[in-house]
Amino acid sequence: MSNEREGADGKTYGLGFALAMPVDWNGRFLFQGGGGLNGTVHPPLGGNAAGDTPALARGFAVISTDGGHKGEHGFDASFMADQQAALDFTGQSVAKVTELGKEIVKAYYGQAAHHTYISGCSTGGRESMLAAQRYPMLFDGAVVGAPAMRTGNSNFALRKAVVAFNEIAPRDEEGNPQVGRAFSPAERRAVHDGLLAQCDGLDGLEDGVIANVRGCDFDPNRLVCEEEGDDSCISQAQADALDKAFAPLVNSAGYEIYPAFPVDTGMIEGSMTYIPGENFFSPGASAQQTEIDIDAEDAQLRNDPMQSRTDSYGWTNFSTFINRGGKILFYHGVSDAWFSAYDTLGFYQRAGEANEGWSEASRYYHVPGMGHCAGGANTYDSVDLLSVVVDWVENGEAPEDVIASRENPEPASRKLCAYPEHPHYIGGDEASADSYECR
Numbered sequence: 001m002s003n004e005r006e007g008a009d010g011k012t013y014g015l016g017f018a019l020a021m022p023v024d025w026n027g028r029f030l031f032q033g034g035g036g037l038n039g040t041v042h043p044p045l046g047g048n049a050a051g052d053t054p055a056l057a058r059g060f061a062v063i064s065t066d067g068g069h070k071g072e073h074g075f076d077a078s079f080m081a082d083q084q085a086a087l088d089f090t091g092q093s094v095a096k097v098t099e100l101g102k103e104i105v106k107a108y109y110g111q112a113a114h115h116t117y118i119s120g121c122s123t124g125g126r127e128s129m130l131a132a133q134r135y136p137m138l139f140d141g142a143v144v145g146a147p148a149m150r151t152g153n154s155n156f157a158l159r160k161a162v163v164a165f166n167e168i169a170p171r172d173e174e175g176n177p178q179v180g181r182a183f184s185p186a187e188r189r190a191v192h193d194g195l196l197a198q199c200d201g202l203d204g205l206e207d208g209v210i211a212n213v214r215g216c217d218f219d220p221n222r223l224v225c226e227e228e229g230d231d232s233c234i235s236q237a238q239a240d241a242l243d244k245a246f247a248p249l250v251n252s253a254g255y256e257i258y259p260a261f262p263v264d265t266g267m268i269e270g271s272m273t274y275i276p277g278e279n280f281f282s283p284g285a286s287a288q289q290t291e292i293d294i295d296a297e298d299a300q301l302r303n304d305p306m307q308s309r310t311d312s313y314g315w316t317n318f319s320t321f322i323n324r325g326g327k328i329l330f331y332h333g334v335s336d337a338w339f340s341a342y343d344t345l346g347f348y349q350r351a352g353e354a355n356e357g358w359s360e361a362s363r364y365y366h367v368p369g370m371g372h373c374a375g376g377a378n379t380y381d382s383v384d385l386l387s388v389v390v391d392w393v394e395n396g397e398a399p400e401d402v403i404a405s406r407e408n409p410e411p412a413s414r415k416l417c418a419y420p421e422h423p424h425y426i427g428g429d430e431a432s433a434d435s436y437e438c439r
Contacts, residue, residue: 002100007082015088016066017097020044021108026059028390029105029113031098031139033120033127034064038089039071039079048119049143049331051384051405061113063101068093080306090309091130094118098131098138115393119386121145121373122339129312132328136321141389142328146339146373149312149347150258152301153249154339157258158282161245163292165276168237176288182276183238186231191242191275192268194223204425208378209414210264211436212422213334213341213366218263245274251298259342266335266369266376274337281337313347316354322361327392329363329385329399331416333370341366345419363399364419380404380414401438 004014018041030046032055044062046055056062068088069079079085088096098116106112116139118131125147132142148154166177183191199216200206210216220242225233234242242263249258261267267274272281301307321328330348332341348364355361369379383404391397401415401423412431415423417438428435 002096005084007079007085009078009081011070011079011082013069013079013082013085015068015093015097015100016041016070017063017101018042018044018065019061019063019101019104020056021061021105022056022059024059025061025109027111027114028055028060029098029102029116030055030060030062030386031094031101031116031118031127031131032062032064033118033124034067035121035123036074037071037077037079038065038067038093038123039069039074039076041066046119046386048121048124049145049329049383049385050119051382051387053384055119055386060117061101061105063097065093065097086306087309090306091127091134094127094131095135095138098135115140115390117141117143117386117389117393119143119145119389123148125149126310126312128328132318132321132326133312133315136318136324136326139321140324140326141393142326143385143389144328144330144344146332146336146341147312147330147344148339149310149343150307151310152304152307153258153313154343155283156297156301157249157261157340158338159289159297160249160292160294161261161274162282162287162289164241164244166288166290168235168241169276177290179276179287180278180280182241183234184231185277187234187238188268188275188277190223190232190234191220192265194218194220195263195265195268198222203422205430207430208265209368209380210334211368211414211424213262213264213368214420215422216263242275249294251295255298257294257298257301259340259346261337261340262334262342264335264369265378266333266371267337270335270337270371270377271375272337272371283338313343316347316351318351318355318358318361322355322357325393327361327389329365329389331365331367331383331385333367333372333374333376333379333381335369335376335379336372338372348419360398365402365416366419366422367404367416378409380406380412380416382406383416403433 001014169177203211220239413433421438423436
């Protein structure tokens with residue numbers, strides 16, 4: 001542990017870290033991003049967005065950290081009572097641990113790392129973003145997955161969705177809404193099948209994967225029953241709830257607090273669903289919440305000091321990072337029920353407007369069907385963006401499409417196309433990425 005000390009609350013704080021240094025070192029250094037509220041030192045393998053071969057196995061020196069505090073279950077926020085621990089979590093730990101690790105690496109191998117990278121998803125994605133934003137001289141390349149860049153806003157949007165679903169949910173004997181019963185299994189299947197009917201074929205192939213993400217304009221009103229009692233359709237109230245839940249969160253002045261969530265297959269049936277069901281996921285919201293004061297919560301959120309410190313959404317000045325030759329790749333699962341893929345895309349677009357040369361330094365990739373960071377019933381979530389960013393930084397090989405793969409339900413590959421394109425089926429073996437083109 002580095003910088004060990006006793007905090008204001010009497011607890012012991014310091015930067016816990018683990019550094020793996022392979023025998024056959026390739027001269028590269030990687031910071032492995034964390035997750036949740038950190039608090040745990042995870043094995044420094046460098047597996048995020050690295051396909052089948054983690055960074056350590058490739059010869060990278062890899063470092064990981066607990067972010068400056070110890071915590072249980074990944075979401076222990078008690079450390080925020082200590083000023084320095086809170087500051088370390090908001091980003092200072094990334095630079096401190098990286099600089100310390102690089103000194104150790106130099107002493108061990110007798111030479112400095114020739115390039116420094118960072119890769120992570122969720123909180124690790126936020127850390128990768130802020131590394132390029134706040135420490136542009138320290139990192140050469142970054143891979144940013146589903147960044148938890150403004151969790152107050154995203155959790156606020158999830159609360160709004162819960163209220164919309166609770167408005168139509170049946171009540172228990174005490175009058176409390178049972179949000180998990182807002183849609184029956186048959187009704188969720190009707191939404192799932194209706195979504196595919198409206199959007200699946202937009203990419204040239206009806207295979208359960210909606211690859212033309214931005215072209216999908218799902219209308220739940222087209223699924224409304226003509227007669228009551230038909231479980232192959234949904235009620236008008238359910239269609240209205242879906243519209244409200246997925247729509248952007250705006251205040252009374254029309255200011256967008258958080259963008260819309262894309263409607264994707266994994267949002268309905270998956271391990272972490274946005275539509276209520278067995279695996280309904282909605283952090284920061286009471287399952288029984290029936291009212292929400294958007295303007296009041298908006299004002300409260302704007303005055304939250306931790307949000308202003310952890311927020312990596314607002315800062316779009318990458319001029320120094322770009323001028324040094326830095327490269328940054330973004331990816332986000334379209335079925336992410338926690339953070340909207342459109343929020344990450346929105347940041348990417350704003351950064352493009354703010355930075356000359358953004359297109360020569362960055363790419364954004366939608367991953368259809370993928371949930372939060374990985375997984376999904378029908379997705380291609382194994383992709384090696386680490387090699388892509390390394391080749392771009394060190395060899396000047398700018399990427400466009402990259403190859404993603406899966407093993408289940410059967411081995412197959414698919415192109416992920418850089419924004420604004422999507423993979424379109426052109427014929428041939430449906431399981432081969434060669435049968436698709438970006439358009």
